[in-house]
Amino acid sequence: MSAAAAKRPWWIPPFLGRLPPLEDRHIKLLGVVSLALLFEGYDLSIITSALKHIAEGVGMEEDKMGGLLGLVRIGGLPALAVVPVADRIGRRPVFLATVVGFSVGTFLTAFAQTPAHFVAAQMFTRTFLLAGVAIGMVLIAEEFPAEHRGWGIGMTAALAAFGHGLGALGFAFIDLLPFGWRSLYAMGILPVLLLPMFRRNLPETSRFIANQLATGKASTADTGHRWRDALQPVIDLATAFPGRTALVSLTALLVATGEVSVFQFTSYIVQKLHGWSPGQYSFMVIAGGMIGIIGNIVAGKQGDKHGRRIVGAVFFLLYPAAAWLFYRGPGGAALPIAYIFIVFCGTAGSVILRAISTELFPTSFRSTASGWTVSVQTLGWALGLWLLGMGSDNAEQIASAAAWISLTVAVGGLVLLRLPETRGRELEDISRLD
Helix, strand or coil, rough: HHHEEEEEEECCHHHCCCCCCHHHHHHHHHHHHHHHHHHHHHHHHHHHHHHHHHHHHHHCHHHHCCCCHHHHHCCCHHHHHHHHHHHHHCHHHHHHHHHHHHHHHHHHHCCCCHHHHHHHHHHHHHHHHHHHHHHHHHHHHHCHHHHHHHHHHHHHHHHHCHHHHHHHHHHHCCCCCCCCCCHHHHHHHHHCCCCHHHHHHCCHHHHHHHHHHHHCCCCCCCCCHHHHCCCCHHHHHHHCCHCCCCCHHHHHHHHHHHHHHHCCCHHHHHHHHCCCCCHHHHHHHHHHHHHHHHHHHHHHHHHHHHCCHHHHHHHHHHHHHHHHHHCCCCCCHHHHHHHHHHHHHHHHHHHHHHHHHHHCCCCCHHHHHHHHHHHHHHHHHHHHHHHHCCCCCCHHHHHHHHHHHHHHHHHHHHHHHHHHHCHHHHCHHHHHCC
8 A cells, every 4th residue: 555545543633733744554563552652751740749649658758759769760871771672672562561560550550559669560561661661752753764763762652652641531430440540550551452463464674674683683692681781882972972862862861851840730730739639630731731742743744844853952941940830830720821832842842851761873873872862861860869859858849849850851951953954864974974
């Protein structure tokens, strides 16, 4: 079937805009990857929306929440050992393994009895969630045509973001569900049940297969790989592309530090300082999020048209203004308005960062580069929550600290401008850019 003949599937809502001319195989891949990554948003939504209930359920003290949530984010670091394996044995098998890992981890979180149990289960889950995101973006980047690659990554992120809405919808009924927040985590076993469908519909990327044939490597090329050598692919990456690796890392660290500080406590603050009910917060997340996630599509399209760097920098520079309106503004109607802009700017900037950090490196390094970026973001998320917890003993202090820390996102946007431009270029050409 020709590229122009692909039809709009039912699972892409009309409000996300028109589809570019793509082949049916591109749309099918988009659906499979987005469905799997939807559960990353679902897991994050629960820990954000139900934080107050989780803290009460496992005995998590208010002044220790920042540090404990920082440990949860640190759980993503082992993804650095998981993702590079996809450069050896293929994107498909590793991606499927991550689906099993994060599904089981989310399910086990439902049985946490203490803060330590909760943190351990979520750390395990984060490893596979972040590895899945990193490899999922590689799958899209390697298969979509150059002129629509940004759109593909943006649409994947937008569809995956519906997981946040699902989590928020469940949270609205948290007082009615048997076992409360634990029921929301127990539903995380669903991806394991869908594994046969993922296996049937997820192909290996043509670029990985071509690279294996060109280099004479078999699909079992990692038989000599040992976990203690997990950092070697990253060392090779930094040696081959020192400038790009450093700039991408700095951007990811700065952006992650500010974004997590803003997003993690949105539910907690509106309930503690503004007296909102779970239903009110859920309505804001679902209604506001449906507008905000359009930022994924806008950034993807505009990045394809005007360039990744300038589009990403603009949204990262606007992000702190939205954060200050939410945390230090007048409250009331300003809260949902600010939330929409937080989601819009955050998702738009993240799409650009995911795209450019994947596109800048050749096939033999692409999964490693994506995994390294996710690992640096993990450090940024942990750093942001640690900074937020320093001297923040109550909700008012948390709100003030979150607003100030958000400024690091703007600095990350300025660093992004130093990276090479990637729009409209084939991946093989980008890897040769100075």
